[in-house]
Amino acid sequence: MSSTSPRPRSFWDDAVVYQLYVRSFADSDGDGIGDLGGVIERLGHIAGLGADAIWLNPCYPSPQADHGYDIAGYHGVNPDYGTLETFDRLVAEAHARGLRILMDLVPNHCSERHPWFAAALAAAPGSPERARFVFRDGRGDEPPNNWQSVFGGPAWTRVTEPDGTPGQWYLHLFTREQPDFDWRNPEVLAYFDDVLRFWFDRGVDGFRIDVCHGLIKDAALRDWDPADGSYNAYSWNRPEVHDIFRRWRSLADGYGPDRDLLLVGEVWVPDPADLDGYLRPDELHQAFSFDLLVQPWQAGALRGAIERATARTRVHGAPAAWTLANHDVHRAVTRYGIVRPEPAPASNDAFAALMRPRGEVDAELGDRRARAALLLVLALPGSVFLYQGEELGLPEVQDLPDEARQDPVFHRTGGLEKGRDGCRVPLPWTADGPAFGFGTGVPWLPQPEWFARYAVDLQEKDGTSTLQLYRRAIRARRELGLGAPGPVEWLETGADAVLAFRRGALVCVVNTGTSVFTPPAEWGEDVLGSTGPARGAVPGDAAAWLVSAAT
Incomplete structure (x- = not known):
């Protein structure tokens, strides 16, 4: 779609979306884990911020090997977070406040405890059950190819066959507990059609789609030559992937214009121009503009990222989806506050050094820059995704004890990469009281004592606080129409x-x-x-x- 093609206005043209990491937002039942009941209790905070929508990180049933991104069932709610009835109440109460609900869809892989994968392990090589995943014979005692997991180590795990003998290997571009689906299988396509309809029928307003660029793999599963770079073009960004998104767009559009359903993609590609294919008029409505997120605090670098994104918008017509933080990235205060950078350890993740840089941090400097970056991003045309806790100016918790860390990135790299736990520590709502108001139980990740000075109740009383800046800026953004399409x-x-x-x-x-x-x-x-x-x-x-x- 060109920028001159007329189309009805949609909420995502200029929305402010609050990304909510359910496990760390608010705990309503005292078990130390955030839940949907806690979200309902704190909806006023999000509405008071001025947000238009909420993106929920995965809340499906999951053994939590990757905190919800390993899904054991796509048609329910993790018992730690509540029930389908709780979810329905959240949707109703959010809608009553004018807040739309986006869910996180994880279609590249599921949990090893998904019933389909259990059936695949029990079945024979070549069976229909195994055809739902990427099972292959190895090269002797070696994996089928040299692909590496994003989280460290080989992307293949060998199974023991039902008769006890060493057997085939299955592909997992992330942890071994997250087997990749084979999206060339029509049964997988039909299954996810049903998943989308299930949640759309419950009133969900759209999906953030995880690892959009990874669903289709090279048909021959060829080795990737490391000399060609760390971005494996045989496992990412394959041309056939676009057929899937055309199918989903047609499904979403079938609900009619009154529903105004959104499909926004997490698409990591080497060249921002590669996003164009995902944003054709019959594919995704939006894809995140990560280019801005990974830039250093330099005027020229920031301007370059904005120019590249707005130039692409003129080509494909889809409004930009800006963000400066999320659940995979060190918090903005810490990233912008690094004064003495340190080299990143060797990693299979090509973006880790950009998203989670290392070095000595000046938190006061980082806070000033993060506040300035907020005004920058809110002045741009398109929608803006804000990650929970950024509105409080929270820095990254970098000194979590090793025994408390749960991110598979930390464990699969032997601690070389600290991972993402530091931006997932439960929020401080009050300066006093158990868990700083997060809940009455012991939080699933420990909160540092210095969290007290970032608590919501203190910032509510301080007209100069980061929280108050967010509220004023989002209100002014709406009054001035800054998110609307335009140059x-x-x-x-x-x-x-x-x-x-x-x-x-x-x-x-x-x-x-x-x-x-x-x-x-x-x-x-x-x-x-x-x-x-x-x-x-x-x-x-x-x-x-x-x-x-x-x-």
Whole structure:
């Protein structure tokens, strides 16, 4: 779809979506694990922030080998989180507050405890049960090919056949507990058609689709030559994958325009232009613009990512889906606060060093930059996905004890990669009380004592807090129509460390340097600053929104 093609407005054109990691949001029953009941109790926080929708990380039945991304059943709710009845109540209460509900769909793989995989292990090689997954004979005692798991180690595990002999190997691009489906099998296609309909029929408003680029593998399962780079083009971004998304788009569109259902993809590709194929008018509605997330705090780098994304939007017409944080990434305060970078350990994950950089952190500096980055991203056209806890300015919890860490990334790399637990620590709601108000039980990940100063109840009372900045910025974004489709008009600043652009009546100025920047008077007067009123000047590591009375 070109940017000039007319289409009805959809909620995701300019939505603010709150990503909610259910396990760490709020615990309503005292078992130390966040749940859907806790989400219902805290819906006021999300609505008060000004969000339009909630994206729930996986809440299906799961043994939690990868905290929900190993799904044992796609038609229910994990008992730790509640029941289908609880889920239905959440959807109803969210809708009553004007909040849409997006679920996380994980179609590349399931749990080893999924009934289909149990049947595959019990069946013989070549059976219909095994054909639902990628089972192959090995090369003697070696795996079928040299592919590596994203989480470290080989992407293949050998099974013991029912007669006790060493048998075939199955593919898992992530942990061994997450066998990959074979999406060339019509039975898999039909199964997921049913999954989508099941949740759409319950009132779900869309899906964030995990690992969109990985569903189809090279038919011959050829070895990947490491000399060609760490991005294995035989396991990712295969051309046949687009047939799946055309099928799903048709299914979603079949519910009619009144439902306004969204399919947004997690698509990691080497070239942002590769996203175009996923965003054709009969495929996904959106895909995340991760290019901005992985940029350093440099004006030129940030501008380049925005220019690339908006140029692509002009080609395919789909609104950008911006984000600066999620459950796989070190928190923005920590990423932007690194002052002495350290080299990343060798990893099979090509994006780990970008998403989870290492080094000495200046938390105060990171906080200033993260607040400025918020004003940058909220001024852009498209939708914005905000990860829970970012609105509190939480840094990454980097010093979790090894014995507390649960992320398979940590365990499969022998601790070389600390993994993602640090951005998943349960939220602090109150400065006092058990688990900082998260719940009455012992949290599933330990909260540091310094979490108290980031608690929601303290920030509610502080007009300069990060939480209050988020509320003001999201409200102003809506009032000024900043997320609506339209150009990003770049303005000359005369300073390499400063970027500025116009969006309608507003000019957004971001100063990534250390010197104060004084905008031209004709750009307008400040309506919002990341460090307070700009008063005619934008300090270093800060941002301001300016509006001219004459505009």
